[in-house]
Structures are given as C-alpha cells and as structure tokens.
Amino acid sequence: MRIIQIIPVTGLPIIKSGDDLGLLICEAAARQGTPIEDGDIVVVTHVVVSRAEGRVVCLDDIIPSEFAKTIAKEFNRDPALVEVVLRESKSIVRMGDGHIISETKHGFICANAGVDKSNVPGERNVALLPEDPDLSARRIRQRIREVSGKDVAVLISDTHGRPLRNGEINVAIGVSGIKPIRDRRGEKDLFGYTLKVKQTAIADELSSAAELVIGQADEGIPVAIIRGYPYEKSEDATARELIRLREKDLFI
Amino acid sequence: MRIIQIIPVTGLPIIKSGDDLGLLICEAAARQGTPIEDGDIVVVTHVVVSRAEGRVVCLDDIIPSEFAKTIAKEFNRDPALVEVVLRESKSIVRMGDGHIISETKHGFICANAGVDKSNVPGERNVALLPEDPDLSARRIRQRIREVSGKDVAVLISDTHGRPLRNGEINVAIGVSGIKPIRDRRGEKDLFGYTLKVKQTAIADELSSAAELVIGQADEGIPVAIIRGYPYEKSEDATARELIRLREKDLFI
Numbered sequence: 001m002r003i004i005q006i007i008p009v010t011g012l013p014i015i016k017s018g019d020d021l022g023l024l025i026c027e028a029a030a031r032q033g034t035p036i037e038d039g040d041i042v043v044v045t046h047v048v049v050s051r052a053e054g055r056v057v058c059l060d061d062i063i064p065s066e067f068a069k070t071i072a073k074e075f076n077r078d079p080a081l082v083e084v085v086l087r088e089s090k091s092i093v094r095m096g097d098g099h100i101i102s103e104t105k106h107g108f109i110c111a112n113a114g115v116d117k118s119n120v121p122g123e124r125n126v127a128l129l130p131e132d133p134d135l136s137a138r139r140i141r142q143r144i145r146e147v148s149g150k151d152v153a154v155l156i157s158d159t160h161g162r163p164l165r166n167g168e169i170n171v172a173i174g175v176s177g178i179k180p181i182r183d184r185r186g187e188k189d190l191f192g193y194t195l196k197v198k199q200t201a202i203a204d205e206l207s208s209a210a211e212l213v214i215g216q217a218d219e220g221i222p223v224a225i226i227r228g229y230p231y232e233k234s235e236d237a238t239a240r241e242l243i244r245l246r247e248k249d250l251f252i
Numbered sequence: 253m254r255i256i257q258i259i260p261v262t263g264l265p266i267i268k269s270g271d272d273l274g275l276l277i278c279e280a281a282a283r284q285g286t287p288i289e290d291g292d293i294v295v296v297t298h299v300v301v302s303r304a305e306g307r308v309v310c311l312d313d314i315i316p317s318e319f320a321k322t323i324a325k326e327f328n329r330d331p332a333l334v335e336v337v338l339r340e341s342k343s344i345v346r347m348g349d350g351h352i353i354s355e356t357k358h359g360f361i362c363a364n365a366g367v368d369k370s371n372v373p374g375e376r377n378v379a380l381l382p383e384d385p386d387l388s389a390r391r392i393r394q395r396i397r398e399v400s401g402k403d404v405a406v407l408i409s410d411t412h413g414r415p416l417r418n419g420e421i422n423v424a425i426g427v428s429g430i431k432p433i434r435d436r437r438g439e440k441d442l443f444g445y446t447l448k449v450k451q452t453a454i455a456d457e458l459s460s461a462a463e464l465v466i467g468q469a470d471e472g473i474p475v476a477i478i479r480g481y482p483y484e485k486s487e488d489a490t491a492r493e494l495i496r497l498r499e500k501d502l503f504i
Contacts, residue, residue, distance in 0.1 A: 001284050004464055006256040014442070032253050094502045099449075101502050109416050109503070111449070118441040118450070159450075163415040163503035164361050165423065166496045167433040167453025169460070181419040189370040190266070190472045197351075197363070198370070200411075200463070201419025208421070209461035211452070212256055212481050220442045229464050244418045250346045250353050251361070251415035 002228055007034050008213035009223035014121065017054040022143020025223055034225065036144060040152045041226040043210035046173060047119045048222040049136045049156055050127040057084060059124045071095065081115070081126065088113035088128055104129060107243045108173060110160050119220075130156065133174025134238045141176040153178035153231060156239075157207040157214075163251065170211035172203035175239045179232040180204075201242060202231065254480055259286050260465035261475035266373065269306040274395020277475055286477065288396060292404045293478040295462035298425060299371045300474040301388045301408055302379040309336060311376045323347065333367070333378065340365035340380055356381060359495045360425060362412050371472075382408065385426025386490045393428040405430035405483060408491075409459035409466075415503065422463035424455035427491045431484040432456075453494060454483065 012028045015021065021044065029036050036042070050056065064072065064079035068086055072079035075098050082100070086092075089102035093109055102113045106129065114129035130136040133156040141154040156174030161167075172180060180203035187195050210224035264280045267273065273296065281288050288294070302308065316324065316331035320338055324331035327350050334352070338344075341354035345361055354365045358381065366381035382388040385408040393406040408426030413419075424432060432455035439447050462476035 001260055001262050001286075002465070003260075003286075004258040006258070006461070008253055008255075010253050034253075034255075096502050097500070099502055118445055118447055119443065120445075121443050123445075159452075161503070163501055164496055165453065165456065165494050167451045167456065167494065169421075169453050169456050171417065191371065191373050193370055193372075193375075195370055198411075199419045201417065201421050202464075204417065204419065204421050205460035205463055208457035209258070209464060211457055212454075212461060212478075213254070226464075242417050242419060244416055248349075249415055250348050250351055251413070 004226065004228040006209055006213050007225040007227060008221045009225060010221060012222060015048040015051045015222070017051065017056070019052045020143065021049065021052045022140045023147050025140070026144055026147040028223075029225060036148045036150045036152060036225070037227065038150045038152070039227075039230070040150065041155065041178065041206055041229060041231065042140070042144065042152050043155045043157050043207055043214070043224045043226065044140060045214055045222045046114070046129060046133065046156050046158045047116055047127050049130050049133070049140075050116075051120065053130055053136065055128040055130060056120060056122075056125050057128065058122065059084070059126060071100070075100075084126060084128070085113045085115050088115055106133065106173070107240065108160075110158070114158060129158070130174065134176065135174075137174040137176035151177070153233070155203055155207055155210075157210060159211070169204075170207040170214075172207045172242060173239050175203050175237045177233060177235070177237065178203065179234040179237055180239060180241050182232060203239070203242060256478065256480040258461055258465050259477040259479060260473045261477060262473060264474060267300040267303045267474070269303065269308070271304045272395065273301065273304045274392045275399050277392070278396055278399040280475075281477060288400045288402045288404060288477070289479065290402045290404070291479075291482075292402065293407065293430065293458055293481060293483065294392070294396065294404050295407045295409050295459055295466070295476045295478065296392060297466055297474045298366070298381060298385065298408050298410045299368055299379050301382050301385070302368075303372065305382055305388065307380040307382060308372060308374075308377050309380065310374065311336070311378060323352070327352075336378060336380070337365045337367050340367055358385065358425070359492065362410070366410060381410070382426065386428065387426075389426040389428035403429070405485070407455055407459055407462075409462060411463070421456075422459040422466075424459045424494060425491050427455050427489045429485060429487070429489065430455065431486040431489055432491060432493050434484060455491070455494060
C-alpha cells in the first residue's frame with residue numbers, strides 16, 4: 001500500500017521580484033525536515049511565480065482606454081483593473097455579474113484573465129499571470145535540480161472557476177517534467193474490459209490536491225510537495241495539452 | 253506543519269449487490285494497518301456504490317426505442333446502451349464524436365449520463381449512477397460510525413470530462429458530513445486584502461486527490477481515505493451545492 005503525502009512548504013519568505021524560487025523552495029523544504037526527494041511533484045501557486053518574475057503592475061500607473069472605462073462603469077469596477085484585464089486577454093468570452101471571463105494570451109479561459117489582487121503586496125498592485133508558465137515551471141525544476149540534485153516535476157497552479165459546477169478548483173497552468181494527462185485508453189479494467197475513454201488530467205488533480213494545504217488567505221503557504229505519486233516523466237510537457245480546443249468541446 | 257495523507261484502501265472484495273460497504277471499508281482499512289479515524293474523509297468511487305446498491309443492468313434485457321436505435325446507428329453505438337443513457341437523462345446537452353453529453357436526473361452534466369461499462373462484472377452489464385448519491389454517502393457514513401465509532405465525511409466520486417479543459421478529473425456527486433464548498437469570501441489574505449470571490453470546491457478537490465490512489469483499471473482500489481485535512485462539518489450537506497445553475501453560468 002502506497003500512501004501519498006501532500007506536504008505544505010512552510011517558512012518561505014515573502015516572495016519579491018528577482019527571488020530565486022527554486023533555491024528558496026529547497027531551503028524551506030529542508031528546514032522543515034522534508035527535503036526535496038527524487039520523484040516529488042512541487043506545486044507552486046502562480047502568484048508567487050508572478051511576483052518573483054516581476055509580473056506585478058500598479059494600477060495607478062495604468063491609463064485606461066475609453067473602452068475599459070465604459071466597461072468599468074457598467075460593472076462598477078476599477079477602470080485601471082479592467083484595462084489590465086483587457087491587455088492580458090486574447091478575447092472576451094462573457095461579461096456579467098461583475099465578472100469578465102476572458103481567454104488569456106496563453107489560451108486559458110478564466111475570470112479577469114488571471115489578474116489577481118489577492119496575496120500581492122501594495123494596495124494598488126495586481127499580479128498578472130506568468131508570461132510563459134511552462135517556462136517558469138522548467139526554470140524552477142532546473143534550479144531545484146542544481147541545488148538539491150533531485151529530479152522533480154513542477155506544476156504552476158491557478159484557481160479557476162469553471163462551467164457547470166460551483167466553486168473554484170486549482171488547475172495547472174504550467175508544467176515541467178511530467179505528462180499532464182495520463183492516457184489510460186487501451187488499459188484493461190478489473191474484469192478485463194478495455195477502457196475506451198479514459199484520459200486523466202493528472203496535472204489538474206495534483207494541483208487540486210496541493211490546494212488542500214496551500215492556504216492562500218490565512219497561512220501563506222504558496223508551495224506544496226506531493227510525494228509518493230508515480231507519474232509519467234516528460235521533458236517536453238506543456239500545459240497547453242490541458243486546453244480543450246473549442247471545436248472539440250462537446251460541452252459548450 | 254500538517255501533512256495530508258491520501259491512503260488507498262486495499263484488499264476490498266469485489267463488491268456485489270447488497271454488500272455492506274461501510275462495514276467492508278472499516279474492515280479493509282483496519283486490516284492494512286490504517287483503521288478509520290475521526291475526521292477522515294472517505295472517498296468512494298460511484299461504481300462500487302452502484303454495484304452494492306444493485307444499480308447494474310444487463311444490456312440484453314433492454315428493449316431500445318426507435319429513437320435510441322436512430323441515435324445508436326448514427327453514432328455507431330449499442331442501441332441498448334443508448335436506451336439506458338436516455339432513460340437516465342433529464343435532457344440531452346449535445347451529441348457528437350461518438351459521445352452523448354446529457355444532464356442526469358440529479359442535474360449533473362456528463363458523458364453518457366454517468367452510465368459506466370468499466371469495472372462492472374459481466375460483459376453486457378453496465379452500472380447506472382446511484383439513485384441518490386447523497387443518500388448513499390449518508391448511509392456509508394452512518395455505517396462507518398456504527399462499526400468504528402468514528403465520525404468521518406464521505407464523498408461519492410465520479411470521473412467527469414469538462415468543458416474548456418482536456419482530460420477527466422474526479423468530482424463529488426454525493427457528500428455527507430462535510431460542506432462541499434469552503435466559502436472564503438471575507439477572509440483576509442497575507443497582506444490584509446479581503447477576498448471577494450473565493451469559494452473553493454473542496455469536495456471536488458478532495459475527490460481529485462483521492463483519484464491519485466484510486467487505480468480504476470489496474471489495481472482495483474475503489475476507496476481512499478484522506479487524512480489530516482481540516483474540513484467544515486455539515487449534517488445537511490448535498491452535492492447539489494456543486495451544481496452551477498445555467499442562468500448563473502457565465503462560462504457557457
């Protein structure tokens with residue numbers, strides 16, 4: 001029987017622009033008595049990645065367009081925030097109920113193009129999504145290997161609302177070292193029946209599992225280690241594999 | 253630092269109609285050295301619940317309607333299977349690419365109304381979803397309390413495809429003893445900012461975490477225990493809280 005552990009990484013400093021996340025994660029994990037091991041999956045919430053990468057803007061520095069002002073007025077939002085959301089969006093999916101659902105430049109469909117006010121220091125500052133979350137994941141993985149000598153997988157997670165179901169869950173927006181989808185088509189079930197439609201979004205399930213220890217509001221734990229889950233390695237993985245093309249989307 | 257454990261429950265017998273799932277789970281957990289504890293979250297895949305509740309039909313006993321035959325022909329599917337899917341559906345959302353996406357009588361939108369061929373003994377047998385998965389969860393929780401004296405939460409999980417993202421994840425279709433959504437609106441973040449839109453679908457994240465040990469194809473582990481996650485108790489919880497009403501769905 002193999003028990004999987006979800007280990008919160010505590011004691012990280014407040015992450016600021018230029019910080020060496022891979023190093024800080026290794027140090028914090030070692031300090032708390034759970035040093036990084038081969039095969040660990042390190043899940044990092046995007047907001048600390050964004051902060052480390054300097055992807056923070058001050059709304060006071062933003063000059064909103066007339067379009068942003070019009071939308072902001074209609075939805076009773078800050079025009080500068082709306083302007084930032086529009087700049088980060090490839091297209092607008094829907095607006096209503098005070099929310100802007102848009103497609104980010106990466107292709108993720110989420111609220112406010114992933115622009116985040118929470119857990120960003122400075123009253124007027126917001127965090128943008130990392131420019132290339134796969135690259136962010138690769139860099140952190142590489143640094144962890146340099147510092148600790150261990151081969152891990154890294155996921156960058158974000159909190160997404162979703163169609164059909166209430167409440168947000170955490171999903172992966174950047175991946176490195178792990179196949180994000182486990183294709184089980186062709187495997188046999190308990191009774192010899194061959195599975196036909198089984199492709200598990202492992203990277204999203206791992207991100208959701210990590211969220212169980214990542215207290216975004218009260219405890220400030222931005223990183224979790226998942227230990228004991230045997231995953232398929234991949235050197236060219238990308239979170240784009242998790243994006244369903246609209247023309248193949250039967251749900252909407 | 254609080255580590256969460258995801259413990260597979262191994263050594264369960266092949267579940268058949270009439271089996272006492274709560275008792276069997278307690279026995280198997282104790283046998284493997286991880287007896288049920290207060291505060292455990294017991295995640296049970298729906299297919300064993302369906303089998304225990306006798307929610308299995310043999311396709312040879314089904315007389316397909318003309319409508320089912322027409323659809324089956326168009327999509328190259330078994331007419332009897334299509335008939336069962338239609339009977340389990342409240343409405344059809346979309347058909348295409350060999351799949352029927354429908355709304356089940358419970359209100360879940362998923363492929364084939366949750367009718368499942370995998371992990372069901374008998375070549376022509378399929379499992380339907382439990383008639384009332386919340387009630388199934390309540391019964392299992394009650395039996396676990398009677399047998400072990402422990403107060404746990406129980407989730408019935410199912411594998412769902414989803415809009416916007418590739419791959420399936422596990423979500424909760426039945427809940428007992430736990431609030432399925434953790435409402436964090438009003439809490440303060442690391443820097444004193446008050447969260448405005450944070451409602452975490454804990455029951456879905458726990459179901460996804462459990463799936464990491466629930467090997468549906470190869471190992472036959474239908475139950476997992478999640479230990480060490482502090483959840484909000486609820487005596488009147490229902491998985492219906494997780495269903496987003498269409499008129500409030502900004503995504504689709």
